[in-house]
Amino acid sequence: MSDDLGRWAEPGFLVLASLADGAKHGYAVTADIAEQAGVTLGPGTLYAVLARLEERGLIEGLPAEGRRRPYRLTAAGAAELSAQAKRMQHLAALSLLRLGPASA
Amino acid sequence: MSEDPRLVRALVACYPAGWRRRYGDEYAQHLRDLRIHRRPALIIDSLRGAVRAHGGVLMDGNSPMTVLVWAAGLFTVAGIGFAKLAEDFTGARGSYTVLVVASAVALLALIVAAVPSAVALVRRHDAGAWKYLAVPIVGALLWYGVLRVALTISDGHGVHSAPNVAGFLFIAVTGVGVVAATAWAAATVVRRAPGKSTARLRPAASIAVAGGMAVATIAALVWGLRVRSGTPAVFHGEYGILATPFVPSWIAVVVALGAATVLAGLGARRQLTAAS
Numbered sequence: 302m303s304d305d306l307g308r309w310a311e312p313g314f315l316v317l318a319s320l321a322d323g324a325k326h327g328y329a330v331t332a333d334i335a336e337q338a339g340v341t342l343g344p345g346t347l348y349a350v351l352a353r354l355e356e357r358g359l360i361e362g363l364p365a366e367g368r369r370r371p372y373r374l375t376a377a378g379a380a381e382l383s384a385q386a387k388r389m390q391h392l393a394a395l396s397l398l399r400l401g402p403a404s405a
Numbered sequence: 406m407s408e409d410p411r412l413v414r415a416l417v418a419c420y421p422a423g424w425r426r427r428y429g430d431e432y433a434q435h436l437r438d439l440r441i442h443r444r445p446a447l448i449i450d451s452l453r454g455a456v457r458a459h460g461g462v463l464m465d466g467n468s469p470m471t472v473l474v475w476a477a478g479l480f481t482v483a484g485i486g487f488a489k490l491a492e493d494f495t496g497a498r499g500s501y502t503v504l505v506v507a508s509a510v511a512l513l514a515l516i517v518a519a520v521p522s523a524v525a526l527v528r529r530h531d532a533g534a535w536k537y538l539a540v541p542i543v544g545a546l547l548w549y550g551v552l553r554v555a556l557t558i559s560d561g562h563g564v565h566s567a568p569n570v571a572g573f574l575f576i577a578v579t580g581v582g583v584v585a586a587t588a589w590a591a592a593t594v595v596r597r598a599p600g601k602s603t604a605r606l607r608p609a610a611s612i613a614v615a616g617g618m619a620v621a622t623i624a625a626l627v628w629g630l631r632v633r634s635g636t637p638a639v640f641h642g643e644y645g646i647l648a649t650p651f652v653p654s655w656i657a658v659v660v661a662l663g664a665a666t667v668l669a670g671l672g673a674r675r676q677l678t679a680a681s
Binding site: 326327328331343344345346347348349351352367368369370380 | 424427428430431432433434435438439441446449450451452453454457458493652659
């Protein structure tokens with residue numbers, strides 16, 4: 302994902318992770334990421350990421366509910382998120398292993 | 406101020422039209438949900454997003470023709486700068502001729518690359534797109550008017566006098582504005598009527614555009630070096646644009662030509678990627 306999304310890689314991962322448990326509109330994504338990851342995505346950043354993820358077929362917009370449009374993961378988005386999460390898990394485990402007992 | 410509709414409208418209006426058509430309504434609601442008027446940092450983030458969105462339009466991998474058009478605009482401005490710099494010199498004619506021929510090749514290649522869009526424009530009967538063709542005509546007339554006014558203002562004044570410098574800047578800024586407006590209009594037409602190109606036409610034409618610009622850039626570089634070796638007094642004197650030192654003017658022209666070449670190269674590469 303990092304190659305495809307460039308500087309949007311990290312916010313992109315956060316948005317994909319937020320959508321993993323169901324469709325959400327923009328404000329709900331922002332609130333979820335702030336609550337779960339402690340990161341505040343500004344509106345310009347969020348919509349740049351949504352546009353990029355949608356363009357790459359990793360998420361899709363659902364019919365608008367009033368003025369809010371929910372987004373959900375596509376199958377490709379779920380696969381991308383899974384691959385990215387495994388890679389991060391591997392890197393985290395490797396880092397802790399190399400740091401040794403002192404890191405525990 | 407509780408609903409801040411003007412602020413929300415202004416922030417949404419900062420985004421490109423195509424982006425607004427797709428995301429405008431929901432983005433406006435998102436800004437209202439965030440109570441954006443109370444959060445200056447988010448206002449700045451929204452403005453940065455708008456800048457990025459405009460940059461995305463310019464550098465969009467799906468519209469390499471747009472990149473080529475903007476490269477041609479920058480190349481035109483740099484080329485006019487070179488013509489102004491070289492107008493009083495008779496030396497280094499070989500490099501000058503190479504530059505002119507290479508520029509002509511780049512221009513012809515750009516026209517060839519634009520043919521599919523022109524055909525699509527005629528076939529689609531898109532009345533909305535035709536109005537953009539008036540931009541270069543109106544712009545040229547405006548620029549000519551500015552030229553006449555500037556010449557009247559500066560008439561009889563020394564080269565470094567305030568009226569002459571002001572007149573020159575007036576002409577230059579208007580000229581750059583006209584070229585930019587023309588490039589914007591052309592890019593808009595190309596987006597509205599992208600046209601169907603054969604597999605090789607646009608990639609080949611794009612390579613020729615970038616190649617022509619590259620040769621012209623090298624020719625401008627060589628031209629300056631030959632001026633240095635042939636007429637050192639000119640090279641080290643105040644023979645640049647508006648009787649300023651020669652070297653900064655020459656370097657600025659070469660850098661601008663080089664930047665246009667890099668931009669055209671990016672467009673050509675994306676054209677090749679899109680065709681493969």
